[in-house]
Amino acid sequence: MNLKNPKLLIISENPVSDFLESINPENLEFVFTYDVCSSLTDGIEKICSTPYDLVLHINNHSFDPDFSSIGEITSTAPEIPLIIVSDLEDQKITSEALRQGAQDCLVHGQFDIRLLNRAIWYAIERKKTERDREVQKAFFQQLFEKSPLAIVIVDNKDKVVAINHGFTQMFQFKQDEIRGLKINDLIVPKYLKEEATSLSADSLQGSIVYADTIRKRKDGWLVDVSVLGSPIKLQNEKLGVYGMYTDITTRKKTERALQKSEEKFRRFVEGSFDIIYEINNHGRITYAAPNIERITGYSSYEILGKPISDFLFEEQFSGKRMRDILKNFLSGKSLVGFESRVMNKSGDISYVEINATPIYEDGKVIGSQGIIRDITRRKATEKLLLTKTMELEAANQELESFSYSVSHDLRAPIRHIAGFITLMKKNLGDDIDKKIMRYINLIAESAKKMGDLIDDLLGFSRMSRAEMTKIEFDPGILIKELIDEMKPECENRNIHWKVSPLIKIYGDPVLMRQVFFNLLSNAIKYTSTRQRAVIEIKNIDSDPDNNIISIKDNGVGFDEKYADKLFGVFQRLHDKDEFEGTGIGLAIVKRIIIRHGGEVRAESKINSGSNFFISLPKKK
Amino acid sequence: MAAWKFKRILFAEDSENDVELTLEALDEYKLANSVDVVQDGEEALDYLLRRGKYEDRPDENPVVILLDLKMPKLDGLDVLRKIKEHDKLKNIPVVILTSSKLEEDIVRSYNLGANGYVVKPVDFIEFVEAIKKIGAYWVLSNEPPPAGRAMK
Numbered sequence: 001m002n003l004k005n006p007k008l009l010i011i012s013e014n015p016v017s018d019f020l021e022s023i024n025p026e027n028l029e030f031v032f033t034y035d036v037c038s039s040l041t042d043g044i045e046k047i048c049s050t051p052y053d054l055v056l057h058i059n060n061h062s063f064d065p066d067f068s069s070i071g072e073i074t075s076t077a078p079e080i081p082l083i084i085v086s087d088l089e090d091q092k093i094t095s096e097a098l099r100q101g102a103q104d105c106l107v108h109g110q111f112d113i114r115l116l117n118r119a120i121w122y123a124i125e126r127k128k129t130e131r132d133r134e135v136q137k138a139f140f141q142q143l144f145e146k147s148p149l150a151i152v153i154v155d156n157k158d159k160v161v162a163i164n165h166g167f168t169q170m171f172q173f174k175q176d177e178i179r180g181l182k183i184n185d186l187i188v189p190k191y192l193k194e195e196a197t198s199l200s201a202d203s204l205q206g207s208i209v210y211a212d213t214i215r216k217r218k219d220g221w222l223v224d225v226s227v228l229g230s231p232i233k234l235q236n237e238k239l240g241v242y243g244m245y246t247d248i249t250t251r252k253k254t255e256r257a258l259q260k261s262e263e264k265f266r267r268f269v270e271g272s273f274d275i276i277y278e279i280n281n282h283g284r285i286t287y288a289a290p291n292i293e294r295i296t297g298y299s300s301y302e303i304l305g306k307p308i309s310d311f312l313f314e315e316q317f318s319g320k321r322m323r324d325i326l327k328n329f330l331s332g333k334s335l336v337g338f339e340s341r342v343m344n345k346s347g348d349i350s351y352v353e354i355n356a357t358p359i360y361e362d363g364k365v366i367g368s369q370g371i372i373r374d375i376t377r378r379k380a381t382e383k384l385l386l387t388k389t390m391e392l393e394a395a396n397q398e399l400e401s402f403s404y405s406v407s408h409d410l411r412a413p414i415r416h417i418a419g420f421i422t423l424m425k426k427n428l429g430d431d432i433d434k435k436i437m438r439y440i441n442l443i444a445e446s447a448k449k450m451g452d453l454i455d456d457l458l459g460f461s462r463m464s465r466a467e468m469t470k471i472e473f474d475p476g477i478l479i480k481e482l483i484d485e486m487k488p489e490c491e492n493r494n495i496h497w498k499v500s501p502l503i504k505i506y507g508d509p510v511l512m513r514q515v516f517f518n519l520l521s522n523a524i525k526y527t528s529t530r531q532r533a534v535i536e537i538k539n540i541d542s543d544p545d546n547n548i549i550s551i552k553d554n555g556v557g558f559d560e561k562y563a564d565k566l567f568g569v570f571q572r573l574h575d576k577d578e579f580e581g582t583g584i585g586l587a588i589v590k591r592i593i594i595r596h597g598g599e600v601r602a603e604s605k606i607n608s609g610s611n612f613f614i615s616l617p618k619k620k
Numbered sequence: 621m622a623a624w625k626f627k628r629i630l631f632a633e634d635s636e637n638d639v640e641l642t643l644e645a646l647d648e649y650k651l652a653n654s655v656d657v658v659q660d661g662e663e664a665l666d667y668l669l670r671r672g673k674y675e676d677r678p679d680e681n682p683v684v685i686l687l688d689l690k691m692p693k694l695d696g697l698d699v700l701r702k703i704k705e706h707d708k709l710k711n712i713p714v715v716i717l718t719s720s721k722l723e724e725d726i727v728r729s730y731n732l733g734a735n736g737y738v739v740k741p742v743d744f745i746e747f748v749e750a751i752k753k754i755g756a757y758w759v760l761s762n763e764p765p766p767a768g769r770a771m772k
Contacts, residue, residue: 043771287687409719411740415641415742415744416635418747419637419644419744420637422745423641449741451742455742514701
């Protein structure tokens with residue numbers, strides 16, 4: 001475009017030379033060159049093919065009274081400035097021409113060449129400015145309209161000036177229904193009015209304000225939004241505010257889910273009886289559940305950042321030991337069942353057990369997290385148990401010395417009585433009173449009986465204290481050996497042994513030998529009155545956890561109502577004249593079986609035999 | 621029978637009743653006169669080492685020592701330990717003669733070097749049998765180590 005010498009298209013029905021002469025009586029130079037068309041149709045065609053700097057339309061009012069030609073020209077070439085020359089002087093006509101897009105409207109006879117030259121330059125300049133403004137406006141308009149954000153423009157009274165498509169989509173309002181209404185009356189839930197008002201005020205004052213908040217749709221539905229309020233100013237005049245809204249429902253939903261999950265795990269951590277903590281690789285506490293106050297007396301906030309070793313009360317713990325433990329952590333080792341002590345604010349000591357695992361970040365150990373368990377009560381119980389065990393050991397010791405004194409001190413006088421009575425009998429010779437002889441014999445018998453009782457009692461206490469070494473073995477072999485050993489006792493007896501193959505038992509072979517010996521000798525003893533004794537040994541399988549062995553005889557049996565007395569020390573259900581014995585055998589059986597964790601019981605009827613059942617736990 | 625009088629039996633026993641019953645039993649083999657009785661462990665050591673009232677005893681070890689376990693002052697196990705530690709005495713056969721059937725006593729006695737362990741039976745007839753056997757074996761059958769000298 002040559003602005004020094006712009007190129008015009010003059011559209012005129014009448015000859016242009018007449019017009020130009022009429023405005024240039026002094027024959028001055030034109031600032032422009034020009035083409036001429038005599039009709040609007042030709043003009044439009046020319047405009048399309050040639051880039052003119054301006055169109056000068058010399059209009060005849062009678063020809064185009066309502067300026068429809070202006071619209072045609074401006075719509076064909078909106079970038080080309082247009083000057084109308086009217087043959088009528090009418091304010092209305094002028095205004096209409098400008099409104100339709102002309103840059104100027106001159107009236108015939110009221111201007112000369114100078115004025116026209118100036119009008120041409122002005123029109124070109126004005127068009128250019130107008131055009132720039134339109135481009136700017138288009139830039140803004142597109143941004144405003146096409147933005148995915150919901151945007152509202154309000155004036156400085158908070159009233160809606162414009163909304164974009166995004167706003168309608170988000171809040172369901174159409175521009176026409178809300179223009180001029182106060183924005184905060186439209187989309188702010190009642191309980192957030194105050195917050196919204198202050199946001200509006202702040203941004204009107206010139207601040208850019210952000211907020212994550214909640215807004216209301218036309219249908220009342222609440223939407224999570226992020227709001228950006230930004231002031232609109234023209235020089236110093238506060239025109240209004242932009243409000244831009246982003247839908248953050250999804251983000252909020254995720255955040256809420258995250259928060260819920262965080263709360264859940266926090267409840268686990270904080271509600272746990274154990275204390276959950278975290279330390280960094282310098283041993284400083286980076287997290288401690290609030291219940292740490294219970295054992296340290298310090299709140300979890302007070303404790304943050306302090307070395308964990310400060311709270312562990314262990315003389316040897318600080319310094320090197322702590323460094324060793326930290327080293328372990330850094331090499332990725334875990335701490336399992338580490339016992340220590342904690343001293344609280346007021347100096348009380350609790351026992352704790354710590355289990356911890358290292359925390360990795362990018363393959364490097366950056367700290368450790370673990371749980372501290374208060375084991376003070378367990379420790380107290382352990383201590384009590386230890387005391388009790390020691391007391392028990394002391395009691396056992398006492399029992400040993402009692403046994404010793406029974407063995408030595410009680411046996412001696414009995415032996416002396418027996419000895420001297422025998423000597424007395426010998427010295428008196430045969431020639432003594434029968435009554436005295438009977439007394440002497442009774443004393444001797446009693447002494448012997450007492451000696452036997454003492455020996456049995458010692459045997460019983462020995463069985464109770466003997467060490468147990470449990471192995472798995474076949475009791476059948478043991479029983480066979482015992483039957484062989486007892487052959488001398490069975491001489492002149494008709495005994496039918498029925499020994500079935502037996503399942504292996506788990507027990508101490510020496511003690512179990514005693515059990516079978518006592519049960520078998522009982523069976524032999526109490527069948528002695530039978531012409532043909534039958535002694536049967538077999539497994540009874542009725543219990544998945546225990547081995548049950550039955551030892552059954554066809555002897556004299558016993559009255560079952562005394563069954564509970566059967567296994568007591570020195571308890572006898574038979575007359576000693578009938579069957580010998582001190583009544584210690586079954587007591588020893590019961591003691592040994594109980595020490596194996598098993599049970600023994602008996603079934604019987606007078607004169608129809610006895611059946612003894614021993615039940616031993618299977619090897620686990 | 622010239623050597624006979626040197627065949628002494630040392631019997632350490634604090635119970636007078638036991639002494640009497642034991643001597644009675646040994647007398648069956650006419651051994652009662654060969655027995656020297658001491659009442660406690662210390663006296664037993666005095667006898668063996670010829671100290672105090674045994675200073676003038678001939679320098680001859682007994683052929684066997686019958687040792688009770690439970691005695692005042694030094695008990696049987698202490699005496700046994702001292703005998704077996706002593707070069708001049710350690711070859712003398714020692715038979716523990718006691719009322720105690722405790723396994724610990726039996727084990728400890730053998731560990732200290734006892735040559736026998738006899739539990740006194742309650743029944744006198746059995747008791748006599750036991751004592752007779754001891755006497756017959758250790759005094760009559762067994763050849764004692766050369767008198768007063770220990771083997772090096």
